[in-house]
Amino acid sequence: MTDDSNNTQKLFSEFTPATAADWEARASKDLRDTPLEQLTWHTYENIDVKPYYTKEDIQQLPFTGQKPGDFPFVRGTQTDSNSWLNIQEIKATGNGRAAIDKATDALARGADGIHFIIPQPEQFDLVYLLGQIDLNKTPVGYSLPEKLDHFPSRLYNKLTANQVSPQNLRGFLNYDRMTAKGELSREENKAILEILEQTKESPAFFGISVSGINFSSIGASATQEIAFTLNAAVAYITRLTNAGQSLESVLQNMQFHMAAGSNYFFEIAKLRALRLLWATIVNAYQADPKLAGALRIHSTTSSWYQTTLDPYVNMLRVTTEAMSAVIAGANSLTVSPFDSTFKESDEFSERIARNVSIILKEEAYLDKAIDPAAGSYYLESLTNELATKAWELFKAVEAKGGFEAAYESGFILGSITEVSRRKFRDIATGRMVLVGTNKYPNPTETINFDPEELIQSHKFDTARAAYPTEVMRMATELHLRKRQRRPKAIVAIIGNGEQRQVNATFAKEFFSCAGFETELQNYSSVEEASDKLENTAAEVLVVSSSEANYVKEFGPRIRNYHAKPTLILADDPQHMKDEMIANGYDEFIFEDCDMRTILDLVHRKLHGDK
Numbered sequence: 318m319t320d321d322s323n324n325t326q327k328l329f330s331e332f333t334p335a336t337a338a339d340w341e342a343r344a345s346k347d348l349r350d351t352p353l354e355q356l357t358w359h360t361y362e363n364i365d366v367k368p369y370y371t372k373e374d375i376q377q378l379p380f381t382g383q384k385p386g387d388f389p390f391v392r393g394t395q396t397d398s399n400s401w402l403n404i405q406e407i408k409a410t411g412n413g414r415a416a417i418d419k420a421t422d423a424l425a426r427g428a429d430g431i432h433f434i435i436p437q438p439e440q441f442d443l444v445y446l447l448g449q450i451d452l453n454k455t456p457v458g459y460s461l462p463e464k465l466d467h468f469p470s471r472l473y474n475k476l477t478a479n480q481v482s483p484q485n486l487r488g489f490l491n492y493d494r495m496t497a498k499g500e501l502s503r504e505e506n507k508a509i510l511e512i513l514e515q516t517k518e519s520p521a522f523f524g525i526s527v528s529g530i531n532f533s534s535i536g537a538s539a540t541q542e543i544a545f546t547l548n549a550a551v552a553y554i555t556r557l558t559n560a561g562q563s564l565e566s567v568l569q570n571m572q573f574h575m576a577a578g579s580n581y582f583f584e585i586a587k588l589r590a591l592r593l594l595w596a597t598i599v600n601a602y603q604a605d606p607k608l609a610g611a612l613r614i615h616s617t618t619s620s621w622y623q624t625t626l627d628p629y630v631n632m633l634r635v636t637t638e639a640m641s642a643v644i645a646g647a648n649s650l651t652v653s654p655f656d657s658t659f660k661e662s663d664e665f666s667e668r669i670a671r672n673v674s675i676i677l678k679e680e681a682y683l684d685k686a687i688d689p690a691a692g693s694y695y696l697e698s699l700t701n702e703l704a705t706k707a708w709e710l711f712k713a714v715e716a717k718g719g720f721e722a723a724y725e726s727g728f729i730l731g732s733i734t735e736v737s738r739r740k741f742r743d744i745a746t747g748r749m750v751l752v753g754t755n756k757y758p759n760p761t762e763t764i765n766f767d768p769e770e771l772i773q774s775h776k777f778d779t780a781r782a783a784y785p786t787e788v789m790r791m792a793t794e795l796h797l798r799k800r801q802r803r804p805k806a807i808v809a810i811i812g813n814g815e816q817r818q819v820n821a822t823f824a825k826e827f828f829s830c831a832g833f834e835t836e837l838q839n840y841s842s843v844e845e846a847s848d849k850l851e852n853t854a855a856e857v858l859v860v861s862s863s864e865a866n867y868v869k870e871f872g873p874r875i876r877n878y879h880a881k882p883t884l885i886l887a888d889d890p891q892h893m894k895d896e897m898i899a900n901g902y903d904e905f906i907f908e909d910c911d912m913r914t915i916l917d918l919v920h921r922k923l924h925g926d927k
Contacts, residue, residue: 318323337371345367360540360583361736364550364702368800370694374378378701380593385687387609389596391589391700392688393646393756394610399683401642402429402456402461402649403674405667409433413441420457421449426668427675430456430488432651443475454475456521456649458615460491461525464565469515470523485814486519489572489615491526495549499554499724509553510560516570523572523613525553533576534620534738535780539587539703544710546573548720554602555719568608573860577642577650577804578619579634582699585690588614588645590704616642617651623658624791625771627753631655632669634752636777639673643683650674659771659893744782747827754783755912758830768794779795786830789916793832796923803922804834806857806871810842810889811871820887821861828857831916843871853882857919859906861887871901883919 342814344353354369375381385392393399405428409416413435420431431450435441438461450457461468469490476483490512494505501509509525516524529546537545551573557567577584596609632655639652652673654666662670678684688695717723723728743749744860750756769792771777778784797803807830810821821837833856840846850858860871866912889896889907897905904915 325432326519335371337373340369340371340779356563360578361739362540362583362703362772364699364706366699370698372694375438375701376483377698379698380700381697385588387610388606389600389612390592390612392691393689393758395646395686398641399646399687400691401647401674401678403427403671404430404432404456404458404651405671406432406434406617406651406653408732409435409441411437411440412445414445417442417446417449417501423667424450424455424822429673430458431458432458432491433537435461435468436462438462438464438468441468443873444473446477447475447479447481452487453482454487455790456487456489458489458491463494463505465492465505465511467511469512473515474669481523483518484520486522488521489523489526489613491528492528493549493574495552496528496531496546496721498874500721501728506556506560507762509557510562513557513566515560516568522570525557525567526574526615527553530574530617530620532733533578533783534778535733536738536740536782537733537841538623539578539580539583540706540710541733541736542575543587543591543594543703543707544714545720546575546591546716547598547707547711548723550595551598551715552720557609564602564604565608568602569611571611572615574615574617575642575647576582576619576621577639578614578639581637581641581740582696583703584641585645586699586703588616588642588647589690589696590707592646593700593704594708597708607659615646615649615651616647618642620653620778621780622655622751623655623749623778623781624652624754625658625787626783627759628655628658631658635670636673636677637676640681640683643674643677646688659766678782692790719796740782741785742911744786745912747912748909749782750781751786755830756826756880758826760829784911788912789920790830790832792916792920794924796920799833801833802924803834804857804919805855806835806859807850807882808835808837808859809845809846809853810837810860811846811860811862817861817887819861820907823908824859824861824885824887827906827912828859829913832920833857837845843850848872855882856923858882858886859885859887860902865908871875871885883922885915 318392323466341353343350353368380389380391383392384395386394403701405420405423407416407420407423413433416433420433423431447634450604459468473483492508492512503925512524516522527712529542532542534547538855550573554564554567558564573764574769575588592612595612596606599609600606618638622634631850635655636745639650642650653668654662654670656662657717662807666808681689690703714720714723714728716728733835740749744751744755745808753759772788772791793804808825825835825837862871883903884901884904886897886902887905887906889910890905894905
């Protein structure tokens with residue numbers, strides 16, 4: 318074995334390093350002189366993502382070359398591994414004993430800790446909890462409702478009575494009324510002070526949780542989630558220090574609860590940018606820089622991207638979400654069960670969710686690589702872009718008087734609503750894809766729940782990305798149950814032509830996603846199509862033809878048929894829209910059209926509404 322410590326020869330030294338201009342020239346050649354600007358992706362964060370990134374893009378970034386553990390902690394604080402805690406979320410109703418038993422079983426089967434959702438904290442049996450779980454060894458979180466009922470005092474009193482050391486208590490309390498409703502009442506402010514006083518003596522138990530999930534779950538962009546979470550954290554700091562608490566104790570007790578969404582690289586960059594900006598805020602308070610590193614980040618897979626239709630796709634969805642969270646350096650992670658949108662999760666779905674984190678650790682070895690995103694030209698640039706945009710928004714909120722004032726004025730919810738409406742519009746037009754919901758549906762899917770009961774349930778999350786599409790699909794399902802058959806959509810392709818096939822395929826997939834039985838039929842002429850379709854029993858008839866004389870003739874021929882199907886043209890008529898309507902067409906389907914308008918019309922006709 319030779320000593321290569323003084324060997325400075327680089328691998329592949331015979332190759333000349335490529336510059337950004339070199340890459341641009343080669344890409345332009347491969348694209349046959351198509352402008353590279355056409356490949357730029359404009360995001361909801363107002364970031365233009367280029368088609369490629371090079372070394373030049375990160376040379377001026379201040380955190381390039383820093384190591385894990387270095388201020389401002391873009392690369393996290395862990396220096397020996399990238400370990401995270403696998404936290405299972407469990408709802409604890411009544412005295413919580415059934416939930417505690419489930420938690421004990423989960424801990425024996427791979428969970429590292431438990432996050433209890435406790436709607437009735439005054440009933441929760443803390444003595445039973447202490448008898449089943451060692452709170453000095455197992456991290457346990459408690460999410461509490463608006464009515465706190467002195468839960469922290471009860472917890473610490475029971476610890477003392479059962480000779481459990483509060484100093485070694487692990488976990489967190491989640492009582493974040495600030496991000497939930499934009500302000501704290503006098504009673505809630507008093508409760509936060511009580512929590513902070515109780516948890517001061519427990520360095521591994523975090524009493525102040527700031528939940529960015531309350532923003533992401535209603536469709537906020539990544540920059541909004543970062544900025545508003547930081548604004549809320551500053552509001553907590555202001556309230557608690559004004560009440561006489563030390564800045565150090567507040568900062569040491571702070572945890573951020575963040576969602577991990579489906580935009581993989583953005584979610585990695587999001588947590589890195591969050592730590593960078595938190596360090597900037599801590600530095601502005603002239604606090605010890607080490608306190609910025611005390612921040613704990615708990616990630617949960619996003620509820621906004623969960624779907625009710627083709628729910629097994631959620632298994633894949635949460636896997637990429639979980640990967641982005643752990644690569645970004647989350648301290649702990651909760652993976653949501655795939656069926657949580659439409660039923661109480663069972664042992665199977667909870668086990669699958671728990672095992673996602675275990676596989677990422679035990680089989681993918683993601684705990685072995687500290688900050689694997691380091692050095693990526695794209696991710697480093699994206700981290701900087703997100704941090705810059707989020708910091709601008711953070712300062713705008715502070716200029717409006719801070720989080721509470723900006724929330725009360727409607728600025729925070731208004732700006733989130735603006736972004737979420739754009740997202741819903743993109744889902745409706747197919748620009749944003751939700752696999753199994755608005756693209757690539759499962760044609761053999763069987764809905765094994767009552768769709769009407771689910772839609773009317775207060776538990777059904779109406780803020781999710783898929784909700785508008787799902788409501789339309791549920792209407793189709795109700796028609797199936799009432800008539801004992803699915804509504805049918807025939808897509809008639811008249812003549813030949815590549816664009817006709819493209820339009821027809823788009824229409825077929827659209828109605829398949831809506832739960833219709835769909836069928837493609839090819840015809841050589843209008844006469845043949847109208848003759849063959851005269852006795853069709855289809856509720857919807859889509860015509861795909863690129864020649865105006867075909868579509869003008871077809872409408873008048875078929876609109877007087879006895880079945881009176883909804884007649885849709887698979888094309889954008891543009892200036893001919895009024896003429897097409899006069900010729901019998903009810904609607905028009907094409908890429909970027911508003912799918913909700915079409916389905917609303919179709920379902921009104923299905924149910925006999927005019």
